[in-house]
Amino acid sequence: GAVVSQHPSRVICKSGTSVKIECRSLDFQATTMFWYRQFPKQSLMLMATSNEGSKATYEQGVEKDKFLINHASLTLSTLTVTSAHPEDSSFYICSARDIQARGISYEQYFGPGTRLTVT
Amino acid sequence: DQQVKQNSPSLSVQEGRISILNCDYTNSMFDYFLWYKKYPAEGPTFLISISSIKDKNEDGRFTVFLNKSAKHLSLHIVPSQPGDSAVYFCAASTSYGGSQGNLIFGKGTKLSVKP
Numbered sequence: 001g002a003v004v005s006q007h008p009s010r011v012i013c014k015s016g017t018s019v020k021i022e023c024r025s026l027d028f029q030a031t032t033m034f035w036y037r038q039f040p041k042q043s044l045m046l047m048a049t050s051n052e053g054s055k056a057t058y059e060q061g062v063e064k065d066k067f068l069i070n071h072a073s074l075t076l077s078t079l080t081v082t083s084a085h086p087e088d089s090s091f092y093i094c095s096a097r098d099i100q101a102r103g104i105s106y107e108q109y110f111g112p113g114t115r116l117t118v119t
Numbered sequence: 120d121q122q123v124k125q126n127s128p129s130l131s132v133q134e135g136r137i138s139i140l141n142c143d144y145t146n147s148m149f150d151y152f153l154w155y156k157k158y159p160a161e162g163p164t165f166l167i168s169i170s171s172i173k174d175k176n177e178d179g180r181f182t183v184f185l186n187k188s189a190k191h192l193s194l195h196i197v198p199s200q201p202g203d204s205a206v207y208f209c210a211a212s213t214s215y216g217g218s219q220g221n222l223i224f225g226k227g228t229k230l231s232v233k234p
Contacts, residue, residue, distance in 0.1 A: 004162070034221070041128070043224045044163070044208065093162050097220070107153070108222060110162030 006111035021079045023094030029074035030096035038091045084118040125225035138196040142209030149211040199232045
């Protein structure tokens with residue numbers, strides 16, 4: 001089956017530093033990857049849609065200068081949280097859509113998530 | 120404004136009985152619905168989906184029912200097993216507009232299946 005990995009699984013950083021999270025599709029190619037954020041007991045909130053070779057599309061209210069997204073290849077997307085603050089502490093999850101899917105593909109394969117704690 | 124609502128934050132069911140998880144939506148443009156299962160500190164895993172042209176889709180112990188007029192869908196698990204204990208997210212998507220294919224998630228329902 002389609003496998004998506006994320007690295008690191010958890011990270012603790014100091015306020016003001018930047019953190020990079022990697023999302024990889026391991027056994028398929030993904031033209032589109034998504035980045036979500038989940039607060040405790042809350043839904044997964046879509047932050048941005050990342051298309052290979054083009055700029056990411058950010059959802060309303062998400063600061064593009066703070067959450068930098070790069071989708072340099074068909075198997076890798078990165079999310080960099082710049083100048084992190086304690087309120088950025090959250091569970092970040094990526095997902096990917098298989099390039100083989102015909103038409104509109106709704107099914108997304110999710111990574112295991114990254115727990116970010118900013119102290 | 121929540122477009123996908125799961126009004127029951129938790130559900131407890133005895134092993135072997137039926138689990139029914141409910142989901143309501145407000146956007147009439149949604150035409151595809153999915154259920155995901157999530158364990159703590161893990162990403163969601165796809166469970167089952169249904170297109171708006173259908174009213175039922177079945178896969179083993181899992182059946183999803185869609186009532187378009189009521190903008191309501193439900194996931195039935197029968198018989199329920201302790202391993203089914205997890206948080207279940209309902210998600211909806213549309214094939215129209217700039218956000219086609221994007222998933223809108225509900226807040227999830229935590230299912231506990233007791234032995």
